[in-house]
Amino acid sequence: MTHTAEILCVGTELLLGEILNTNAQFLCQQLSALGVNVYYQTVVGDNPGRLARAVELARARADVIITTGGLGPTCDDLTKQTLARCFGKKLVRDAQSERRIRDYFASRLHSGGMPENNLQQAMLPEDCVILQNDWGTAPGCIFQAQGCHVIMLPGPPRECCPMFLERVAPYLRALSGQTILSRSLRVFGMGESAVEERLRRRMNAMENPTLAPYAKTGEVELRLTARAESPAAARALIAPAEEELRALLGDLIYGADVDSIEQVAVALLQDRGLTLGCAESCTGGLIAKRVTDLPGVSSVFKGGLVTYCDQAKESLLAVPRALLDRHGAVSREVALAMAQGARTALGCDLAVATTGVAGPDSDDRGNPVGLVYVALAWDGGSFCRQTQLGLGRDRVRVCAAHHAFDLLRRHLQGLPLELRPT
Amino acid sequence: MTHTAEILCVGTELLLGEILNTNAQFLCQQLSALGVNVYYQTVVGDNPGRLARAVELARARADVIITTGGLGPTCDDLTKQTLARCFGKKLVRDAQSERRIRDYFASRLHSGGMPENNLQQAMLPEDCVILQNDWGTAPGCIFQAQGCHVIMLPGPPRECCPMFLERVAPYLRALSGQTILSRSLRVFGMGESAVEERLRRRMNAMENPTLAPYAKTGEVELRLTARAESPAAARALIAPAEEELRALLGDLIYGADVDSIEQVAVALLQDRGLTLGCAESCTGGLIAKRVTDLPGVSSVFKGGLVTYCDQAKESLLAVPRALLDRHGAVSREVALAMAQGARTALGCDLAVATTGVAGPDSDDRGNPVGLVYVALAWDGGSFCRQTQLGLGRDRVRVCAAHHAFDLLRRHLQGLPLELRPT
Numbered sequence: 001m002t003h004t005a006e007i008l009c010v011g012t013e014l015l016l017g018e019i020l021n022t023n024a025q026f027l028c029q030q031l032s033a034l035g036v037n038v039y040y041q042t043v044v045g046d047n048p049g050r051l052a053r054a055v056e057l058a059r060a061r062a063d064v065i066i067t068t069g070g071l072g073p074t075c076d077d078l079t080k081q082t083l084a085r086c087f088g089k090k091l092v093r094d095a096q097s098e099r100r101i102r103d104y105f106a107s108r109l110h111s112g113g114m115p116e117n118n119l120q121q122a123m124l125p126e127d128c129v130i131l132q133n134d135w136g137t138a139p140g141c142i143f144q145a146q147g148c149h150v151i152m153l154p155g156p157p158r159e160c161c162p163m164f165l166e167r168v169a170p171y172l173r174a175l176s177g178q179t180i181l182s183r184s185l186r187v188f189g190m191g192e193s194a195v196e197e198r199l200r201r202r203m204n205a206m207e208n209p210t211l212a213p214y215a216k217t218g219e220v221e222l223r224l225t226a227r228a229e230s231p232a233a234a235r236a237l238i239a240p241a242e243e244e245l246r247a248l249l250g251d252l253i254y255g256a257d258v259d260s261i262e263q264v265a266v267a268l269l270q271d272r273g274l275t276l277g278c279a280e281s282c283t284g285g286l287i288a289k290r291v292t293d294l295p296g297v298s299s300v301f302k303g304g305l306v307t308y309c310d311q312a313k314e315s316l317l318a319v320p321r322a323l324l325d326r327h328g329a330v331s332r333e334v335a336l337a338m339a340q341g342a343r344t345a346l347g348c349d350l351a352v353a354t355t356g357v358a359g360p361d362s363d364d365r366g367n368p369v370g371l372v373y374v375a376l377a378w379d380g381g382s383f384c385r386q387t388q389l390g391l392g393r394d395r396v397r398v399c400a401a402h403h404a405f406d407l408l409r410r411h412l413q414g415l416p417l418e419l420r421p422t
Numbered sequence: 423m424t425h426t427a428e429i430l431c432v433g434t435e436l437l438l439g440e441i442l443n444t445n446a447q448f449l450c451q452q453l454s455a456l457g458v459n460v461y462y463q464t465v466v467g468d469n470p471g472r473l474a475r476a477v478e479l480a481r482a483r484a485d486v487i488i489t490t491g492g493l494g495p496t497c498d499d500l501t502k503q504t505l506a507r508c509f510g511k512k513l514v515r516d517a518q519s520e521r522r523i524r525d526y527f528a529s530r531l532h533s534g535g536m537p538e539n540n541l542q543q544a545m546l547p548e549d550c551v552i553l554q555n556d557w558g559t560a561p562g563c564i565f566q567a568q569g570c571h572v573i574m575l576p577g578p579p580r581e582c583c584p585m586f587l588e589r590v591a592p593y594l595r596a597l598s599g600q601t602i603l604s605r606s607l608r609v610f611g612m613g614e615s616a617v618e619e620r621l622r623r624r625m626n627a628m629e630n631p632t633l634a635p636y637a638k639t640g641e642v643e644l645r646l647t648a649r650a651e652s653p654a655a656a657r658a659l660i661a662p663a664e665e666e667l668r669a670l671l672g673d674l675i676y677g678a679d680v681d682s683i684e685q686v687a688v689a690l691l692q693d694r695g696l697t698l699g700c701a702e703s704c705t706g707g708l709i710a711k712r713v714t715d716l717p718g719v720s721s722v723f724k725g726g727l728v729t730y731c732d733q734a735k736e737s738l739l740a741v742p743r744a745l746l747d748r749h750g751a752v753s754r755e756v757a758l759a760m761a762q763g764a765r766t767a768l769g770c771d772l773a774v775a776t777t778g779v780a781g782p783d784s785d786d787r788g789n790p791v792g793l794v795y796v797a798l799a800w801d802g803g804s805f806c807r808q809t810q811l812g813l814g815r816d817r818v819r820v821c822a823a824h825h826a827f828d829l830l831r832r833h834l835q836g837l838p839l840e841l842r843p844t
Contacts, residue, residue: 015460017451018636021443024465029439038437039472043446043463050461057479214440278728284714285707288728292706295782295815297730303738304728306700306710312725312768316738346734360717393717 003149003175004037006062008054010070010079011155012045023068023153023160030164034172035180035227036064046076055086059148064172069155071138073118079152080125080141087145089125097130097139098122104137131167135159142171149175180227181234185245187220188261188406189252189419195220198248209234209241218389218399219261251415254406261405262290268412269300269350277346278304278404279317279338281329282356282372287401302348307338317341328365330355332384335373339384343377350411351377352404356389358396370396374403376411383407383417423598425571426459427486430476432501433577434467436491445490445575445582452586456594457602457649458486468498477508481570486594491577493560495539501574502547502563509567511547519552519561520544526559553589557581564593571597602649603656607667609642610683610828611674611841617642620670631663640811640821641683673837676828683827684712690834691722691772699768700726700826701739701760703751704778704794709823724770729760739763750787752777754806757795761806765799772833773799774826781815792818796825798833805829805839 007027013019024041031038040061044054051070058065070079084091101121105114121138124130131140131152136159142151151168153160173179187195192215196203199222203211209226222245226237246253255264269276278287288304291297305316310329313319319337327333338353356372357363370391375384385407389399410417429449435441446463453460462483466476473492480487492501506513523543527536543560546552553562558581564573573590575582595601609617614637618625621644625633631648646663650656668675677686691698700709710726713719727738732751735741741759749755760775778794779785792813797806807829811821832839 014447015450015463016454017447017449020447025436025439025442027439028437032438039467039469040476041437041465045461047461054462280707280710283711284723285702285710285712285726285728286714288702288707288730289705289711290707292708292728292730292780292819293816301730303730303734304707304726305738306707306714306726306728308710308714308720308723308725315769316725316727316767345738347737358714394715397714 001176002035002037003064003172004039004062005031005064005066006058007031007038007041008051008058008065008067009041009043009155010046010051010067011043012047012076014043014069015045022157023155026157026161027066027068027164030169031172033180033182033225034169035176035178036172046070046078048078048082051078051082052086055083059086059146063147064149064151066151066153066168068153068160071121071140071152071154073115073120073137077120077138080123083150083152084125087125087143087148087150089127089143089145091123092126093119094122094124094130094139097124097132100132100139101137129171131163133159133163135162140167142168177229178227179229179231179234180225181231181238182223182225183238183242184257185222185224185242185249185253186255186258186261187222187249187252188218188254188402190220190249192220195222195249199245202244202248206241209238211241211245217395218402251410251413254409260290261402261409263294265405265408265412266291266294266297266300268409272412274349274412275300275302276408277302277342277348277351279342279351279353280304280306281308281313281338281354282358283354283397283400283404284308284358286397287352287354287404290401290405302346305342305345313338313341316345318344328363328367330357330363330365330367330371330373332373332375332386335375335384336377336382339375339377339382349379350408352408353377354400354404356396356400358400359391359393372396372400372403374400374407376404376407376417378411383411385418424457424459425486425594425597426461426484427453427488428480428484429453429460429463430473430480430487430489431463431465431577432468432473432489432492433465434469434498436465437467444579445577448579448583449488449490449586452591453488453594455602455604455647456591457598457600458594468492468500470500470504473500473504474508477505481508481568485569486571486573488573488575488590490575490582493543493562493574493576495537495542495560499542499560502545505572505574506547509547509565509570509572511549511565511567513545514548515541516544516546516552516561519546519554522554522561523559551593553585555581555585557584562589564590599651600649601651601653601656602647603653603660604645604647605660605664606679607644607646607664607671607675608677608680608683609644609671609674610640610676610824612642612671614642617644617671621667624666624670628663631660633663633667639817640824673832673835676831682712683824683831685716687827687830687834688713688716688719688722690831694834696771696834697722697724698830699724699764699770699773701764701773701775702726702728703730703735703760703776704780705776705819705822705826706730706780708819709774709776709826712823712827724768727764727767735760735763738767740766750785750789752779752785752787752789752793752795754795754797754808757797757806758799758804761797761799761804771801772830774830775799776822776826778811778818778822780818780822781813794818794822794825796822796829798826798829798839800833805833807839807841
């Protein structure tokens with residue numbers, strides 16, 4: 001059975017624009033992945049009258065109501081009281097929740113002891129399923145009344161999101177009696193519209209699994225989503241569709257169910273026991289930053305050289321002055337020399353390098369904004385990819401770093417380093 | 423007169439969680455700064471029936487309705503038709519908008535010419551104020567009907583936000599007959615609760631301007647907001663309040679109406695004609711990345727060395743092996759040697775350095791996660807600040823970079839480099 005949910009985010013701070021409502025996106029994504037319809041999502045302040053009116057509307061339009069926020073200890077936190085009143089439920093003190101809250105404060109060695117108002121968080125609607133909060137103090141809850149499933153979650157995303165994943169998603173899955181499974185394929189090296197063009201015929205024909213493309217900065221995500229009576233059956237539906245996509249897109253697909261292209265590249269380095277270094281001009285440290293965003297990379301990452309001026313390229317990377325004079329800093333020759341220089345300076349197996357024009361202005365040789373050379377050097381060889389990236393300083397830098405990681409993973413996977421024209 | 427606005431964000435992609443609704447936060451912030459109340463913000467899909475019902479509700483609860491999205495050329499884009507119908511307005515073709523759309527496509531050398539459905543964007547409600555779109559193709563509009571001001575904005579944030587700032591904000595300002603002016607003071611070096619503690623008495627007494635603190639990663643923003651009959655009168659209300667805050671917080675305030683602490687530090691370097699370099703261990707390129715996020719820094723930024731292993735600290739920064747052995751890489755001594763080494767290697771006037779434990783695990787000498795040494799070296803001296811940062815790898819790295827920029831701006835402003843205990 002297909003359910004319809006309505007999301008009510010409670011909090012005056014949202015209506016003042018003090019915080020970004022990431023919970024709403026997260027819940028919409030998750031509900032969509034669970035096959036639950038969402039037709040309305042509303043934000044309302046800490047005002048019981050206005051919240052009650054929003055609840056009246058929601059229960060006329062949906063059979064699942066999910067609230068975020070307003071479960072805390074202060075007098076602004078009125079979600080439980082209001083929802084309980086709307087559905088004719090009493091609030092009763094839950095002994096286990098009370099003990100958990102007292103323990104939480106005891107374990108944090110809270111200097112002043114526990115403020116008494118925290119116990120309000122242990123007051124929960126009668127006959128509810130309590131959603132234990134392992135990420136903060138306020139428990140959530142679910143109750144059923146008047147044909148509606150009412151689900152209340154805490155407001156802080158670090159509590160709301162795991163509580164949804166671990167406690168609410170299984171509840172909704174049981175409700176629908178279906179498994180919905182997604183697999184995400186990541187594509188680098190072809191724009192969104194070209195990917196769609198290539199897949200159009202297949203996309204339109206696909207019903208289960210469905211195929212949805214999402215444009216991200218400089219790359220495309222393809223999400224296959226299957227519905228079936230079990231996880232194994234869903235996986236069996238996805239597998240041939242994935243094969244088909246791999247046949248159509250080939251080595252443009254750099255990973256499945258991964259976080260980022262740098263994660264893929266670093267995992268390959270770790271597998272092969274090779275070390276990495278980098279030399280960055282236009283990306284200005286972004287490649288090193290993205291590598292070191294990943295925990296545990298010190299075994300493969302030696303370091304990086306951000307050579308933002310010609311003098312640093314010369315002194316740190318031993319790029320010959322003559323090369324800089326003849327070809328300019330933004331050139332294939334300098335990119336290759338930078339990558340080789342980084343290998344020598346850092347004593348690493350592989351090195352990537354970038355040099356280009358991030359903008360906002362073209363460089364003093366008239367090279368256009370977005371022209372970037374990305375090079376890779378390894379033991380016995382090197383390669384440079386020339387690329388003309390879209391406008392926008394941030395975008396140029398992010399895409400240039402993507403290209404560096406793409407060169408790296410292609411080299412480690414034994415794939416051609418040049419992107420074929422599409 | 424105080425107005426009440428309701429925000430309707432239109433787009434099925436929002437309800438599927440495909441995009442984060444940053445427009446909602448932006449509009450809430452701006453409306454709050456303009457003194458306009460917002461009691462509800464709703465997201466509805468590309469469905470004319472559901473949108474019409476949301477409009478019915480909104481006009482009963484507010485006298486300003488602001489929509490985002492659904493102004494584009496595809497058949498999903500139904501906002502104008504629906505709003506016009508709800509308020510009994512006809513859509514008429516606007517010749518100037520049509521010309522602008524044709525010009526836009528001509529200027530982009532769009533290979534296939536302009537798809538005809540783009541002209542739907544030139545159909546606008548009769549008697550409306552047209553909001554010219556200098557950031558895309560779909561114009562927005564404002565009309566007045568049945569006691570309501572109806573404002574329609576395009577969905578993409580890069581069009582919606584500037585159109586609001588440049589076209590809608592002046593309209594709303596004229597409506598209220600009041601000027602509302604904000605000034606943002608940025609504080610680094612004291613936690614949010616300590617700042618609030620120090621300001622509490624003043625905050626409670628303040629009515630015009632109001633004072634609101636916002637916690638950001640590792641820093642605090644204080645926003646003063648005044649209402650007056652003119653910008654000059656509003657500024658005159660803010661000035662003494664700002665003086666008072668400066669008296670209470672002193673040099674912890676690093677800037678007013680600025681984007682970031684790196685922006686302040688780099689502007690000081692530019693003023694004084696000094697050059698910068700960096701040596702990064704735990705921040706792994708983040709300092710260089712943040713400096714080079716700023717356009718036009720090549721005049722002051724020489725480069726950076728990301729020395730993620732001891733060997734690179736030795737070979738690139740000339741940190742003596744003995745120092746590394748005796749004190750470990752995470753130590754005051756090594757931080758200072760790294761900063762001095764970066765000055766020499768890069769030939770820059772000033773250099774910052776970081777070494778610490780970003781986590782998730784403590785290092786092999788048992789140093790705890792979050793222990794970071796941040797050093798600054800200049801012609802004739804150096805200084806190291808030891809700091810124990812909060813948990814979370816990303817947070818440790820961001821805060822360590824903040825400290826580096828704080829050392830830099832304090833040195834350039836002739837302030838004490840040590841943070842006083844608070």
